[in-house]
Amino acid sequence: MAEVAESTLQDLEARFQEGDIRALARALTLVESGHPLGQALLKRLRGKGQAKVVGITGSPGAGKSTLTDRLILEARKRGEKVGVLAVDPSSPFTGGAILGDRIRMMRHHQDPGVYIRSLASRGALGGLAGATVAALNLLEAFGFDRIFVETVGVGQSEVDIARVADTTLLVLTPAAGDAVQAFKAGVMEIADLFAVNKFDLPGGERIVQELKSALELSPPRPGGWRPPIFPTVAATGEGVEALFEGLEAHHQHLLAHNLLEAHRKERARFEVESVIQEWGRRRTREAEEVIAQVAQGLLSPEEAAKALLGLRPGSGNGEGPS
Ligand SMILES: Nc1nc2c(ncn2[C@@H]2O[C@H](COP(=O)(O)OP(=O)(O)OP(=O)(O)O)[C@@H](O)[C@H]2O)c(=O)[nH]1
Ligand SMILES: [Mg+2]
Numbered sequence: 001m002a003e004v005a006e007s008t009l010q011d012l013e014a015r016f017q018e019g020d021i022r023a024l025a026r027a028l029t030l031v032e033s034g035h036p037l038g039q040a041l042l043k044r045l046r047g048k049g050q051a052k053v054v055g056i057t058g059s060p061g062a063g064k065s066t067l068t069d070r071l072i073l074e075a076r077k078r079g080e081k082v083g084v085l086a087v088d089p090s091s092p093f094t095g096g097a098i099l100g101d102r103i104r105m106m107r108h109h110q111d112p113g114v115y116i117r118s119l120a121s122r123g124a125l126g127g128l129a130g131a132t133v134a135a136l137n138l139l140e141a142f143g144f145d146r147i148f149v150e151t152v153g154v155g156q157s158e159v160d161i162a163r164v165a166d167t168t169l170l171v172l173t174p175a176a177g178d179a180v181q182a183f184k185a186g187v188m189e190i191a192d193l194f195a196v197n198k199f200d201l202p203g204g205e206r207i208v209q210e211l212k213s214a215l216e217l218s219p220p221r222p223g224g225w226r227p228p229i230f231p232t233v234a235a236t237g238e239g240v241e242a243l244f245e246g247l248e249a250h251h252q253h254l255l256a257h258n259l260l261e262a263h264r265k266e267r268a269r270f271e272v273e274s275v276i277q278e279w280g281r282r283r284t285r286e287a288e289e290v291i292a293q294v295a296q297g298l299l300s301p302e303e304a305a306k307a308l309l310g311l312r313p314g315s316g317n318g319e320g321p322s
Contacts, residue, residue, distance in 0.1 A: 045141035055165030066234035074244035083144035130274030162190035174203030199231040223257030
């Protein structure tokens with residue numbers, strides 16, 4: 001690395017370690033844009049800090065941001081420093097998400113113990129971008145006690161969030177079909193806790209009963225955890241304190257059963273996979289000729305992949321690199 005970059009890196013790292021919030025903001029921007037300086041900083045900071053990472057997912061408009069806003073209050077009451085990542089899926093029907101999140105969590109902007117950042121999840125095929133996890137690692141290194149990651153549950157992202165967070169909260173509403181959706185998409189298995197939000201609307205009790213029956217049939221979780229269900233009205237704050245206690249109980253469960261380390265390993269695995277995916281995509285974009293040969297039947301996809309990844313032609317069993 002060039003001399004100038006090294007001193008820039010040292011300067012940024014020093015300010016970051018001093019707790020300068022502008023250094024954090026700068027680092028996040030660097031990481032989000034994939035700038036090498038961001039990666040270099042992250043490498044130095046990795047493993048510093050240990051936050052309770054809570055993933056909050058659910059269908060668009062379920063009240064995730066409103067609920068997060070309330071959960072921040074609960075965390076602050078307990079003296080925790082809180083970081084929030086709101087992942088905008090960049091999809092047409094949540095186009096206003098970033099502005100919405102700002103408005104819904106605005107009251108915290110004067111609070112130096114709270115940092116809120118919206119991120120675009122572009123680049124990860126509708127999933128949680130590797131850059132999001134990098135941002136999460138930065139927040140953790142900055143010394144936040146608790147980090148909330150809000151993602152809209154469309155497609156892959158709720159499965160991804162469960163791999164990245166220690167605790168995954170699925171937000172449902174009495175809206176018709178919400179619970180059914182959850183069963184269908186298999187997100188039942190990834191949620192550690194459920195919030196049935198908008199409990200002020202009709203149908204909440206029914207959803208709770210449906211969830212209970214479904215959970216009785218679902219396989220036991222590591223350490224014997226049984227996902228609890230919390231009725232909430234995020235709009236007024238009703239039920240949020242109990243929900244926060246539930247998050248805390250799950251964290252204690254992870255500690256008591258030595259499960260935190262497995263979560264951290266899964267997060268690392270997710271990060272490595274994200275990098276491999278991104279490299280693979282980049283390689284493929286640059287390899288028009290090889291792709292054309294596959295299209296013409298001159299190469300098999302496996303042969304092409306091996307060539308692009310720089311693996312020996314004979315390696316593996318024909319189904320993948322070994
Ligand atoms: N009736 C009622 N409305 C609520 C409740 N919680 C949130 N809302 C409203 O639901 C709408 C969506 O809330 P958000 O918090 O933005 O939902 P979200 O899940 O973050 O939405 P996206 O990030 O766009 O997916 C807003 O108009 C909220 O005021 C609740 O408990 N009851
Ligand atoms: Mg939101």
